[in-house]
Amino acid sequence: xxxxxxxxxxLGEFTLREQIxxxxxxxxxxxxxxxxxxxxxxxxxxxxxxxxxxxxxxxHSYAAHVYARGxxxxxxxxxxxxxxxxxxxxxxxxxxxxxxxxFVPFFECIAEVVQAAHERGIVHxxxxxxxxMVIKGSDRLFPKLLGFGIDRLTRSxxxxxxxxxxxxxxxRSGDTVGRAADIYALGVIACEALTGHVPLVAETPxxxxxxxxxxxxxxxxxxxxxxxxxxxxxxxxxxxEARHGSALELASALRVALRASxxxxxxxxxxxxEDRRRPPWPPVGR
Numbered sequence: 001x002x003x004x005x006x007x008x009x010x011l012g013e014f015t016l017r018e019q020i021x022x023x024x025x026x027x028x029x030x031x032x033x034x035x036x037x038x039x040x041x042x043x044x045x046x047x048x049x050x051x052x053x054x055x056x057x058x059x060h061s062y063a064a065h066v067y068a069r070g071x072x073x074x075x076x077x078x079x080x081x082x083x084x085x086x087x088x089x090x091x092x093x094x095x096x097x098x099x100x101x102x103f104v105p106f107f108e109c110i111a112e113v114v115q116a117a118h119e120r121g122i123v124h125x126x127x128x129x130x131x132x133m134v135i136k137g138s139d140r141l142f143p144k145l146l147g148f149g150i151d152r153l154t155r156s157x158x159x160x161x162x163x164x165x166x167x168x169x170x171x172r173s174g175d176t177v178g179r180a181a182d183i184y185a186l187g188v189i190a191c192e193a194l195t196g197h198v199p200l201v202a203e204t205p206x207x208x209x210x211x212x213x214x215x216x217x218x219x220x221x222x223x224x225x226x227x228x229x230x231x232x233x234x235x236x237x238x239x240x241e242a243r244h245g246s247a248l249e250l251a252s253a254l255r256v257a258l259r260a261s262x263x264x265x266x267x268x269x270x271x272x273x274e275d276r277r278r279p280p281w282p283p284v285g286r
Contacts, residue, residue, distance in 0.1 A: 006040065011019035011077045012070045014038050027079065029067070036067060041076040041215040058120060062113040063145045063163025064133075073133075081269075083144045090195070092129065097196040102141060102227075104251075104258045106134075107190060110143050114186065118179045118247065128165045128186035129192065137211060140243050148193035164198045168238055180240030187243075188252060195220055199236060 004061075006016050006025065016025040016038060037112040059065065065081040093099070096108065110132065117124060124131075126147055163171075170177050172211040191199040191231045199217050199219035217233045235242045244250040 011038060011040075011072055012068055012079070012089050014079050015069070019272045028080065029079070036079045037082050038077055038079045054240065058113075058117055058122065060113045060116050061141055062109045063117075064147075082135045083135075083146065084160075085135040085144055088129035088132040088143070088189075090132045092193065092196065100191045100194060100258055100261070102255050103190075103193050105139050106143060107186075107193070108255060110145060110189075111186065111247040113143075113145050114182055114247040118182070123177055123179055124182050126162060126165075126184075127182055127189060129164045129189060130162075158245075164200070164269070167240065169240055178240065178244075181244050183235055183243045183250060184237075184240075186247060187232050190235070190250075190254065191220065191232055194224070195222070199232070208215060225257065225261055227260055228254070231257055 005019055007019055009016050011027075013029050013031055014027040014036060016027045016032060018026040020026055023040045025038045025040070027036050028034070029036055064083050066078060067081065069080045070077055086094075114124065114127070124145075124147055127145075131145065131147045134148060135142045135144055165185040165188045167177075168180040170181050188198055188200075191197075200215060217236045218230065219229045231250070235243055235250055244253065
């Protein structure tokens with residue numbers, strides 16, 4: 001069933017209206033008159049189904065909600081929230097790097113939902129800007145994280161299409177992906193959002209694994225303090241146990257660095273103002 005165009009079919013309460021990707025449809029839940037996203041999965045997978053039940057219970061304001069799941073023939077399907085917003089990828093392409101005063105509170109919201117997932121035993125495994133929607137509020141930006149219960153269940157290997165955001169251990173044969181892999185991805189996302197580019201770029205795809213294992217994380221550059229560099233270098237540590245212990249710990253460290261940079265900016269501005277007030281020495285005319 002997943003290989004056919006199913007526009008017009010009804011799965012549970014959802015009528016498939018438009019195919020927008022492979023096995024992905026814009027659909028309508030007619031009873032509630034709302035649009036949703038439905039993904040049709042290849043074959044039933046009881047382990048995946050149990051994982052989805054856990055993820056559907058996440059119910060976090062910064063995560064796309066999973067509304068329902070079911071089985072049609074040999075295939076399963078999932079209905080989830082249709083998020084209205086702009087992918088972080090596209091937002092950065094349009095606006096450039098996000099100012100740190102704007103980014104830190106935005107990142108704290110992402111960390112909240114990742115932390116909530118981890119506390120429920122859920123690892124996202126494919127955190128990247130294209131899985132983060134940017135929603136504009138009245139006076140700030142908010143994220144909506146995609147991928148819980150949808151993308152992860154349709155990939156044979158989480159994140160294989162996003163090597164820049166993958167922790168080194170994700171490509172090691174036999175290693176289980178844990179929470180630390182999400183911390184690594186958050187570190188890459190933070191670097192990209194703040195600077196406009198990912199921190200480690202291999203010259204060839206074949207050299208990406210060795211590049212991430214062997215090449216040290218470069219400083220952010222610009223006017224970023226060493227505090228920001230140390231935080232993100234820790235998030236991108238080669239070994240999982242060397243990274244921050246949680247998503248909230250990483251977000252908190254960035255908040256502390258932001259406050260320190262504010263204090264330094266205020267101190268610098270005050271010093272410049274004081275310097276301008278001082279009379280020239282020696283006095284003019286002597």
